[in-house]
Amino acid sequence: MALLTISHLQKIYVTRLGGAQVEALHNVNFSVEDGEYVAIMGESGSGKTTLLNILAALDRPTSGKVDLNGVELSSLPERQLSAFRRDNLGFVFQDFNLLDTFTLGDNILLPLVLQGVKYREMEERLIPIVEMLGIADLIKKYPYEVSGGQKQRAAVARALITNPQLILADEPTGALDSRATDSLLRLFEKINRSGQTIVMVTHSVRAASMAKRVLFLRDGEIYHQLYRGSLSSEEMFSRISDTLTLVGSAVREDAKPEEGQGL
């Protein structure tokens, strides 16, 4: 039984004034097994973010279903969505989204505070996570006092602390330098090895090459997918590059007239 099943997902945006319709997602189908590490790649405008928003229950699909461990997301009433998100999903964002009014420690504890966990238990859960992520001595610091990589680690800790079923990462390496990127990706592998399911949306071939499976999204559709299997990350890297080249040229050949129509 897959942890996350997405079937016939369609999302149509209607612009506020003209009423012109844009189909951001068109019949997307895939599933994610428990303990998987999936990267979703695609160019700007391919529908990555829309897909992630729907997975995160921040947006509702026009049609189709998202099923997380037996719970159909679109069936949840609006009121329960925040609680559902808080309890079952962990988020890692490109721009960290740490609150500058809290220390890193308090930022990490925020979801637990929202869940109403007792302070003693909070401390018990905080210590192992920050030690694993190597930020134990930073929890008293404020976001503006630490580097981007350290901020992103704190954001990962915040995502992990509720023991979510699924971690959704939106361009997690987008704002990091290459060293911080490497270290974050190693961290993701480590977390994944411990059984945590991760779905990551990314531009970066290097980030994607660490995942167990890469989905390629183009014009709102799953265009292709690659399994890493026993490949090394270097081999995976070149496979992904090849696929992207293919996707890119395909776009150049048949997408141009469409763009012309769109305008």
Added chain:
Amino acid sequence: MRRLFFYIKMAVQNLVNNRRFYLPYSLCCIGTAAMYYIMSDIATNKSLDFERGAEYVKMMMGIGIFVLSIFSVFIICYANSFIIRRRRRELGLYNILGMEKRHIAILMLFETVLLGSGCLIAGLAAGMLFSKLTLLVLAQILRFGVPMGFEISISGICMTTAEFGMIFLICLVANIFNVFRSSPIELLHSVSKGEREPKARILLTLFGFVTLGGGYAIALTVKDALSALLLFFVAVLLVIFGTYALFTAGSIAILKLLRKNKRLYYRIGPFTAISGLIYRMKQNAVGLANICILSTMVLVTISTTVSLYSGMEDIIQTQYPFEIETSLNMRNVDTDEPASPELMEQFYHAAVDTAESCAEVSDIKSFVNLSFTATRLQPGVFSVDTMNYVDTNLGSVMSFGVIPVSDYNRMSGQSVTLAADEVLSYNNTGEHYDTIQLNDMQFSVAENLTEFPLNNREALVSMINSQYIVVADQSVVDAIYTMQCQAYAERASDMLYTIGLELEGDAETKIAAFEDVVSEISELMRENEFFNTLMLSRQTNYDDLYAMYGSFLFLGIFLGMVFTMAAVLIIYYKQVSEGYDDRERFVIMQKVGMDTHTVKKSIGTQVLMVFFLPLLVAGVHVVVAFPMVSRMLQLFALNNTGLFGICTLITFLIFALVYVIVYLLTARTYYKIVGDAGSPIKAIGR
């Protein structure tokens, strides 16, 4: 030419695009300009010149213009600096897109000229529109005749233009300086500067507690009107210092202390509230302290002036117990020869008959009285000695009055007889005596009175206690007079034969009667080579007092309006900047799993706490200031603490209502700004 057109177009566009900032700014400029024009119009208006007390009004307006001109500089510069901070990013963008700094300066010049002249013209127009109305209200308050016609005050226009032209120039120079000083990168990033967590400043907090406590202690312990007046400004300064220190440092220290309590802190409400408030207080402390001080000023100014005005009848009754009061000095000033009974008889008729021939006399009181200062050494023991002033406190200095029993009987309708060493005693302290000793004169008290037909004006006006004794006959009064003359020499009080009249009729009749009485008595005095010391008319002083307290009231309300407007403007800008800051936090919290309802509730609570803190503190300030201010009002002969209390309460309630309305209106802007990020999808979507 095309370039000029370009600048104008761009300036207009900038003003329109930033209307969220410029609209309240313009309203504030228009409002202050209108008020400035109205004040200068009244100060120079010739139609008031014929009224009694017009010079008071003009003097008051002069003070008002002075306060207003300084205040408008501060408030407009404050608003301007707020706007330019918010616009730095935009200006930085122009700089990067290729406009040189001098071009930006020219652009800002155009903006200032357009906005400034617009505000000035609108302000003058509003001022002219409302000056007539204001003049009518003022005439009503002052009981002046209604001025006719409508005229435009040229000097008002000139003064207003000069004042506001100067203010806009100051703002422009400050803005240009601001842009030239910073690099484009600084300009671009200055809005999103990382905020450091404020340090808890223990010393400043302590300083705040000490100064506020000191100010409060002065206000609460001050015992008499004179020291209240002397210490008032000290207390005000201390409270202002204390308010600023506690808003800036104290609030943060307290919040940090709360945060140390882990069990309390790590729960949904406090968690977001405390950490959020720490930041809010850092950014807003000074603004909130400003609002607090302004609110306190508004409340104190309006409540005192309203009290003075509505207590005017009381004040006049205290100062002028009779419609016409005239006193004959019972000793000839040159020869020290006593006034003969015939002269007293003539004096009586000169006053009473003349008054009766002019108006209907409803009440006549005539009595001999002697009133001098004495020191109360211990209960029933009074000393008449110049030396006693030096080392006694004000509280034991009394006004000591003596009247013969025959006059007392006539006025109170009783028939008391007293032996030569017997007296009736009356005092406002409620002390009862068996004997009264006055230097070496001993009297036994036949009765302690609880009511007395006379008010001791000197005692009421100069805020000291009063003691009256009713003595057996004129010879006792004479004896006390002689004793008092020896003790005080040339500073001794006169023994007076006083006639007090109440008249029926309108103001003109009363004034005419008074003038006739004055000329009749002057004639009598000239014939007898005697001098009367006192001629008082309540009616003639009515107009002066109405002019004086009326212009107090007018100024109080007028300045109160200006201060309120300033407070409103600060609140508005605070809401806007809070809105922009909170927007990001709002989005993040929702992403992390806080639902919209909780986020709104949490932010709502914080905003509520931040904005109502100044009102709350202002309320406390006013309550503490109450005893001190009511003592000071006694200097203006207003003794009616209850009236002052009611005025203060009503003023506070109205002000609080205005405050709440302003809050609700500005909160809408706030929620509009934050609400752009209200739904999570808009928030997360790039």
